[in-house]
Structure formats: C-alpha cells, structure tokens
Amino acid sequence: MKILMVCLGNICRSPLAEGILKSKLPDTFEVDSAGTIDMHQGSQPDKRSVEIALKNGLDISEQCSRPILLSDLDYYDKIYCMDKNNLRDVLSLAKNEQQKSKVSLLMQDLGLENYSIEVPDPYWSGAEGFEKVFRQIYDACEIISKKLIKSFAESHN
Numbered sequence: 234m235k236i237l238m239v240c241l242g243n244i245c246r247s248p249l250a251e252g253i254l255k256s257k258l259p260d261t262f263e264v265d266s267a268g269t270i271d272m273h274q275g276s277q278p279d280k281r282s283v284e285i286a287l288k289n290g291l292d293i294s295e296q297c298s299r300p301i302l303l304s305d306l307d308y309y310d311k312i313y314c315m316d317k318n319n320l321r322d323v324l325s326l327a328k329n330e331q332q333k334s335k336v337s338l339l340m341q342d343l344g345l346e347n348y349s350i351e352v353p354d355p356y357w358s359g360a361e362g363f364e365k366v367f368r369q370i371y372d373a374c375e376i377i378s379k380k381l382i383k384s385f386a387e388s389h390n
C-alpha cells in the first residue's frame with residue numbers, strides 16, 4: 234500500500250508526516266511526500282522540521298522536496314493533504330473519480346476534536362509552531378497507521 238503526504242512546499246509539514254507515518258508502518262507500506270509547488274524542489278526539509286523530528290527520535294534530514302506529479306494520483310493509494318488549499322490544488326489535478334477518491338485532508342474523520350481540521354502552515358512561526366504541528370501530525374498518524382494496517386489486512390484476507 235502506497236501513501237503520499239502533501240503540503241505546499243514539501244519542506245515543513247509533509248516531510249514530518251512522511252517521517253512519522255513511516256515510523257508507524259511496516260515496510261510493506263511505501264510512504265512519500267510532495268508539495269503542490271516546486272519552489273523548494275531538491276531542498277532538504279526546513280531545519281526546524283528536522284530539529285523537532287530529531288527531538289522525537291526521527292531523522293528526516295535525508296528527504297528531498299519535490300512537487301506532486303500527475304502520475305502520483307495513479308501510483309498512490311491514499312493522498313493526505315495538510316490543509317484545504319493543498320486539498321483543492323491536488324483535487325484540481327485529478328482526472329477522474331477514482332483519483333479524487335484517494336485524496337483527503339490528513340485530519341479528516343479521525344475524531345481528533347481538539348485539533349483544527351487543517352494542519353496549519355508553520356513556515357512563518359517559531360519553533361513553537363513546529364512543536365504544535367509535530368504533535369498534531371503525530372496524533373493523526375497514530376490513528377491513520379492503525380486504520381491503514383487494518384484495511385490492508387482486510388484486503389489481503
């Protein structure tokens with residue numbers, strides 16, 4: 234099963250989401266991330282994301298920013314968007330209902346009432362913004378990883 238995490242620049246939120254979800258899934262799952270813009274293509278994650286991940290035992294420094302490709306909508310089984318702008322931009326690339334059905338907000342249907350439905354962009358915030366975003370993505374991925382493992386098991390029975 235293949236999962237893609239998407240934000241705007243693919244340097245702050247989605248690299249964290251990739252690293253966190255990967256750490257919670259067995260190797261039978263493939264997890265990657267991408268941005269809706271190509272401005273940071275080829276860059277490492279923002280150092281504030283690298284730092285908060287390291288503080289929590291995850292090394293995301295080897296990741297490399299890339300823009301989402303049209304082919305991603307066929308290749309990946311699930312595409313999780315950090316905010317509503319990302320969702321709109323990814324859906325605008327979808328060519329059919331099957332592609333659209335793979336795309337959702339990360340926070341959708343998780344029952345995490347204490348968080349906003351969007352993962353806020355921490356780019357212009359300080360370290361505190363990155364701590365908050367890390368916690369939000371972490372709690373979401375805790376639930377999503379269990380759901381994915383369950384649905385993978387069900388589809389292979």
Ligand code: 4NP
Pocket residue numbers: 240241242243244245246247272354355356
């Ligand atoms: P991200 O954060 O979408 O979580 O990677 C941002 C990265 C770059 C910019 C904005 C948000 N930017 O304006 O360059």
